[in-house]
Amino acid sequence: MCFRKSSEELDMDKVTAAMVLTSLSTSPLVRSPPVRPNESLNGSWKEGGFVPSSTSSSGYWSWNAPSDQSNPSTPSPPLSADSFKAFRTPSQPDDGIDEAETSNLLFDEPIPRKRKNSMKVMFKCLWKNCGKVLSTAAGIQKHIRTIHLGRVGESDYSDGEEDFYYTEIRLNTDSVADGLSSLSPVSPSLASPPSFPTQDAIRPETSCAKTETKLMTPLSRSAPTNLYLVHTDHAYQATPPVNIPGSAKFTPNGSSFSISWQSPPVTFTGIPVSPTHNRPAGSGEQKQSHTVLSSPPRVAFGLRKPRGEGKKCRKVYGMENRDMWCTACRWKKACQRFID
DNA sequence: AATGCCGGGGA
């Protein structure tokens, strides 16, 4: 992800950076995408794919707010609104985290509902063969700047434009969740891992987005919030849908189109692989959770099984005859009696 | 507004 920094910020030390980030967390300019936070297991990371935020010359992915330009001194931090710094458990001697970078970020942002696990927000370097995890955005930026961009000491020349490839990850401190939290669709274009800048290939003035897209507006070069960690649950891939709801649609005049495909690995919760068949017993236990990085799912997140048009118990029997409903309907689950 | 149902929680 590319992180545009203004020149004065290049001189910031970590404390200043943390302060700026803190102030930004309450700024309206911070764009927290309406995506549920994804949790990840420690170690479940792979060299995820990565796409620059700007993918279409039509400007279809217009997530980046135009107001960015009017505020060059406020780069968006890789912090979503629900970011918060969870406490560190004392029984956590060393998990590979740079201790020097901890506890700079304290946000009192509202926590998403029903998320009561205490989590640590970490920032993982996405450079190839790195995977360094730090606990602050400033720290990871410094890491990238010094290690990957070769800017030792931060004092040398800077063109005011640096690219920071890192992503925010959340670590459950109670380590109960298996990371298969709410899923977001993955662009099919991410099937093949996108090219990543290598250490030798990078030049200080090289911008990932510049090299990848011709449409390089200042907007699309925005903050690390463009990256999202997405887990795909391959348990559902065993039954690839014949009919993918949505898909690309073109307007009659062909002037525009919209893509609303549903990603097969992700969201076919309605047609799960039945554990009683299609799957050898015992072999299906490991549903490979595979991690992919994607640009924000602007198009079709929150995918659900399209609601069937058939009448369901509620409609048929009515609320007054609720006892006649099937149990699923009574429990507000998918109707079992009138299956579509 | 009504409906369908996912995700989560309590017992």
Next chain:
DNA sequence: TCCCCGGCATT
């Protein structure tokens, strides 16, 4: 496991 429900998407 059963049961319920908040909340969201869809109709």
